Amino acid sequence: MKKNSDIYDPEFVSGIFDRMSKTYGLANLIISxxxxxxxxxxxxxxxxxxxxxxxxxxxxxxxxxxxxNIQTKLTEPGQIIAVDIxxxxxxxxxxxxxxxxxxxxxxxxxxxLDNDIPDNxxxxxxxxxxxxxxxxxxxxxxxxxxxxxxxxxxxxxxIEISKPKHYLLRWFYMFYLKILIPIIGRIFMGNRDDxxxxxxxxxxxxxxxxxxTCLLDLGVxxxxxxxxxxxxxxxxGTK
Ligand SMILES: C[S@@+](CC[C@H](N)C(=O)[O-])C[C@H]1O[C@@H](n2cnc3c(N)ncnc32)[C@H](O)[C@@H]1O
Numbered sequence: 001m002k003k004n005s006d007i008y009d010p011e012f013v014s015g016i017f018d019r020m021s022k023t024y025g026l027a028n029l030i031i032s033x034x035x036x037x038x039x040x041x042x043x044x045x046x047x048x049x050x051x052x053x054x055x056x057x058x059x060x061x062x063x064x065x066x067x068x069n070i071q072t073k074l075t076e077p078g079q080i081i082a083v084d085i086x087x088x089x090x091x092x093x094x095x096x097x098x099x100x101x102x103x104x105x106x107x108x109x110x111x112x113l114d115n116d117i118p119d120n121x122x123x124x125x126x127x128x129x130x131x132x133x134x135x136x137x138x139x140x141x142x143x144x145x146x147x148x149x150x151x152x153x154x155x156x157x158x159i160e161i162s163k164p165k166h167y168l169l170r171w172f173y174m175f176y177l178k179i180l181i182p183i184i185g186r187i188f189m190g191n192r193d194d195x196x197x198x199x200x201x202x203x204x205x206x207x208x209x210x211x212x213t214c215l216l217d218l219g220v221x222x223x224x225x226x227x228x229x230x231x232x233x234x235x236x237g238t239k
Contacts, residue, residue, distance in 0.1 A: 008135040014086040021088035043159035044069040046236040054123035055079045060130020063092040127158040132205040143214035150239040159234035162207035207233040
């Protein structure tokens with residue numbers, strides 16, 4: 001098992017998602033009882049209005065789980081640039097893309113903490129369930145990158161699984177994440193260790209409050225929100 005400081009090494013993280021890519025879609029469905037798709041939708045409903053021809057980034061895009069929700073807000077020449085570090089998640093995303101009729105999504109394989117995305121180039125930035133694998137310093141860097149990438153008045157919305165405040169709910173939720181999910185991961189996905197990491201990342205992450213503070217420190221107008229009594233939390237606002 002890796003030391004806690006190493007679990008945030010981008011290569012280590014991308015290795016986890018390379019392996020999890022085989023089962024991530026199914027796992028999302030089974031493990032979350034449909035909550036993740038509901039939370040994605042709620043998060044993107046909180047995205048301050050974007051124009052139909054906007055160009056924006058879906059950060060830590062995975063296999064494109066959020067595209068359906070964001071596409072309803074766009075028409076061509078509007079565009080989504082989907083950013084992910086994992087080769088295998090990108091490969092699955094490109095298969096997903098082939099099945100879609102739209103041509104207004106492009107994939108960009110990159111580490112968001114070390115990227116060449118131009119300054120002030122995005123009308124919007126979204127990210128669903130992509131923050132927990134960043135430690136506090138990396139979250140500060142992510143906030144900086146989002147501010148740099150967004151055009152003035154550009155909007156953003158991000159959401160992440162979080163530790164609820166209420167003692168009982170937190171106990172059940174963490175038992176579920178740390179004990180049951182690895183068991184489900186082993187039985188159904190043949191991958192206990194990577195699914196166990198989910199619980200570790202969530203537990204270390206807490207919620208989006210630190211990230212929210214980082215955005216505010218940078219002068220970004222950010223609002224913080226809890227979803228389902230804090231089982232997920234998010235930020236949204238404008239630059
Ligand atoms: C839990 S998945 C979320 C996928 C998708 N957005 C969703 O809603 O299900 C997190 C994704 O973040 C990507 N990721 C993690 N660290 C990254 C980084 N430093 N730069 C870009 N992508 C990263 C992983 O490869 C993975 O695909």
